[in-house]
Amino acid sequence: MTKPLLHTTRIGIAVIITLLMFFPIYWMLITALKTPAELRVSSPTFWPDKVMWENFATAFKAIPFYRFTLNTVIQTVGIVFLQINIGLMAAYAFAKGTFPGRDKLFALVLAALIVPEQVVFVPVYVLMSKLNWINTYYALIIPHAASAYGIFLLRQMFRSINNDVIEAAKVDGANRVQVLYKILTPMAMPTVSTLAVISFISSWNAYFWPLIMTNSNKMRVLTVGISMMRDSIAGDEALNMHIIMSASVLIILPIVVLFIFAQKYIVAAMANSTFK
Template sequence: MLQTLTKTTRIAAALLITALMFFPIYWMLITAFKTPAELRLAVPTFWPEKLMWENFLDAFDTIPFYRFTVNTVVQTVGIVVLQINIGIMAAYAFAKGSFAGRDKWFLIVLAALIVPEQVIFVPVYVMMSKLHWINTYYALIIPHAASAYGIFLLRQTFRSINNDVIEAAKVDGANRMQVLYQILTPMAFPTVATMIVISFIHSWNSYFWPLIMTNSNQMRVLTVGIAMMRDSIAGNEALNMHLLMAASVVVIVPIVIVFVFAQKYIVAAMASSTFK
């Protein structure tokens, strides 16, 4: 009886916590479908009186939505591809390589995790300016070409793979890149998939860096575009909140889809990423 009560209490607590966490997302979703008149009601409604799909079209017309989407996709794909490939090669070197100061260099890589980008953006901005990369895809992508966290995750996974697998592949005539991409990477697929998801979410949601590195609508991304939309209606948020929420819903949909399909790989990778 006591065990049943304890289990029921835990389930109820878990459901309550889940509801509290997802309520802001739910509120954003229903707000995206409401009319301005419904938003001004003294008593808020928990479901739209009428689903206003036109809100999404109006949001697209408020800012250069399609151009911002293209920029966001290019930025995200570029960063993900570079971070995964650089992470795989660096992790292989730190896990299976043998060179002077290997572990010390790895600690320096880990130290990069505690340095926020706001601290280093001035020297990087100066560098991008001298290279004439401001307001280009290079400035959006290259500074984030490597991920210290990704190198850490992959390094831990590669260390758990027996060296006999590598030696057997070399005996069969595989070179180093074939061992890395045809043997080790498939064996570390949960970690690689996790890195893709983390890199995708971080790049898709990036706001500070694109804001600093771009100065025209031709190169803005979606996060900056939504901020521009908010600023353009400053003082009238109550009348246009449905447009802001509609744009926000469109932006988070790709993240939700990617996370739903990759969540099992994230759990598997996190379970195997402890220090060895």
């Protein structure tokens, strides 16, 4: 295969994959803009006959949208802040520290990556209940304060930094906290930014944990709110799908915008996250 043909083939495959992955988002968007009558037609249309922007206003009124958004923001910011800082400290210890059992402890951290939260949620739920943290931000944030993947990602980045940089900082009188936050963290900023994005997306989209940890509208988050909206119209989803999709579009907008601006950092960090 000649180089021009190979190049064209690669571009064609990339375009097809992009369209396949983007189509569900496109379909959600146009469904959010359709009328109930258009949703019932036998032949689906690929663009609304009449654009219904008021569907978004209806979605706002269907659930306590502002309260759910506030809860989601507080949960997400808390988890992102804790995962980054705990990840930085743990990664620094595993990458540059010298203590007995370091590598074995890191292996246990990696082992946590294969354990789904559904396996451990019962004992954690019991603990949250005994602490009287059900229906509080503590229950939404604290169980996810550390990320095994984030520790791994940062540890790989720190291992690529020459120890001479740390020794020079110590000679200048910097302590370990200063070395971590003033020397290593700025050098690892692409990886830190990537972890922040991954943590943000995971926390913003969280459904299972907020569902079992909250039972009042005062503490519920947006993903649970979508489920409530769907359940409240059980049996009439086909007639109200435009409202459900409108709420879904509003929820994913922050993630889409964040990912567009941060994708280059994600690619750079993934390329540096190989085992070393």
